[in-house]
Amino acid sequence: MSKSSFMGVERNKIDWKPTIDYSRCDYCMECTKFCPHKVFEVKENEEIQLIVRNPDNCVVFCRACSKICGPDALSFPDKNATTQRIKEIRKELAGND
Amino acid sequence: MIENYVILPCNGLDKCAGVISGELAIKLSENASNEIICPVFYRVAGAKYNKIASEHPLLVIDGCQTRCASKLAAEKNLKISKKLTITEEAKNHNIELKRNLRLLENENALIEIILNGLINTDDKITPFSDETKFVYNFEYATFQKDKFIFRVPKNPEVYFNENDCWAYVIGNRARIGVTDFVQQNLSDILYFTPPDIGAEIDQFGEVGEIESSKSIFDLISPVSGKVVSINNTLEQKPELINENPYESGWIAELELNDFESDKELLIGFNKYFEIMKKKVEDFNV
Numbered sequence: 256m257s258k259s260s261f262m263g264v265e266r267n268k269i270d271w272k273p274t275i276d277y278s279r280c281d282y283c284m285e286c287t288k289f290c291p292h293k294v295f296e297v298k299e300n301e302e303i304q305l306i307v308r309n310p311d312n313c314v315v316f317c318r319a320c321s322k323i324c325g326p327d328a329l330s331f332p333d334k335n336a337t338t339q340r341i342k343e344i345r346k347e348l349a350g351n352d
Numbered sequence: 353m354i355e356n357y358v359i360l361p362c363n364g365l366d367k368c369a370g371v372i373s374g375e376l377a378i379k380l381s382e383n384a385s386n387e388i389i390c391p392v393f394y395r396v397a398g399a400k401y402n403k404i405a406s407e408h409p410l411l412v413i414d415g416c417q418t419r420c421a422s423k424l425a426a427e428k429n430l431k432i433s434k435k436l437t438i439t440e441e442a443k444n445h446n447i448e449l450k451r452n453l454r455l456l457e458n459e460n461a462l463i464e465i466i467l468n469g470l471i472n473t474d475d476k477i478t479p480f481s482d483e484t485k486f487v488y489n490f491e492y493a494t495f496q497k498d499k500f501i502f503r504v505p506k507n508p509e510v511y512f513n514e515n516d517c518w519a520y521v522i523g524n525r526a527r528i529g530v531t532d533f534v535q536q537n538l539s540d541i542l543y544f545t546p547p548d549i550g551a552e553i554d555q556f557g558e559v560g561e562i563e564s565s566k567s568i569f570d571l572i573s574p575v576s577g578k579v580v581s582i583n584n585t586l587e588q589k590p591e592l593i594n595e596n597p598y599e600s601g602w603i604a605e606l607e608l609n610d611f612e613s614d615k616e617l618l619i620g621f622n623k624y625f626e627i628m629k630k631k632v633e634d635f636n637v
């Protein structure tokens with residue numbers, strides 16, 4: 256398994272990343288300072304100054320950046336759906352063995 | 353009842369949640385010998401407040417998740433006894449906060465709800481706790497990087513998720529907590545927000561929050577079930593999580609729903625120890 260995996264599933268097959276609501280984001284950049292995994296990237300001098308650059312670096316089930324987001328501009332996928340999907344992929348992988 | 357507390361509120365005068373924090377602090381100070389710390393004055397002249405903050409329990413009221421008041425408390429090394437966040441309270445009570453800086457019907461209603469909650473707080477602090485006797489005979493494996501030591505219990509009854517939380521399973525009960533990787537990363541833990549007793553938790557659901565001056569960590573439950581007990585000692589001594597996150601620093605006890613199914617997505621000592629070592633190598637703790 257490649258180094259980028261979670262519970263035996265390739266990380267890029269798991270949909271778990273923050274989505275930025277630009278109508279709320281005030282570009283305080285607290286999330287970029289907070290997240291040690293370099294999920295976000297600051298784009299200075301551009302109209303949209305913050306993007307999700309490395310979604311696969313995001314720790315699956317971690318929502319901590321949304322907790323420190325003052326304007327509540329970050330959201331995540333449904334956890335149960337993600338768990339279910341991981342289980343399905345693992346079953347598929349087991350079936351292929 | 354919040355009585356004889358010092359109250360450190362958010363001072364966000366340009367945001368609705370900040371104004372609510374201030375008003376709530378004023379209302380609390382009108383009753384029961386509570387005293388307000390002005391965060392602005394505290395920054396420039398600490399002596400006045402250091403004394404009262406050391407002599408009384410501290411209630412921190414954050415306006416939003418930027419947590420300026422909590423951060424100030426951490427900066428000043430204050431021990432937080434209770435804490436609430438206005439935007440979270442609004443969400444929990446389905447009250448939408450807008451951009452107005454004057455308190456209107458919604459904002460006043462929220463203040464009343466929070467006040468009532470704080471007045472009845474004693475009922476919430478001592479919930480029914482149905483705790484199992486967990487015997488600890490853990491044998492630990494140790495990994496060291498620089499001055500940091502990481503221990504992981506080798507016992508087969510202890511399961512882990514890849515979010516650095518553990519579950520010690522006995523029968524249909526499990527104690528859960530965080531691993532050394534989490535506590536070393538967070539450094540000195542200052543505050544612990546427990547889950548509610550009786551709460552139904554999904555596997556990988558949030559089951560509390562740990563906060564240090566450095567960061568904040570959501571506990572991702574390795575197992576699904578009902579919270580039957582929490583480690584009340586952590587309210588006064590959150591540093592136990594730093595001292596021993598597997599034993600005295602346990603977080604909560606759950607009555608398990610379907611451990612056989614949960615187990616599918618959990619790992620044992622061997623696998624977790626390897627994952628943790630890699631994380632330690634990849635990150636600067």
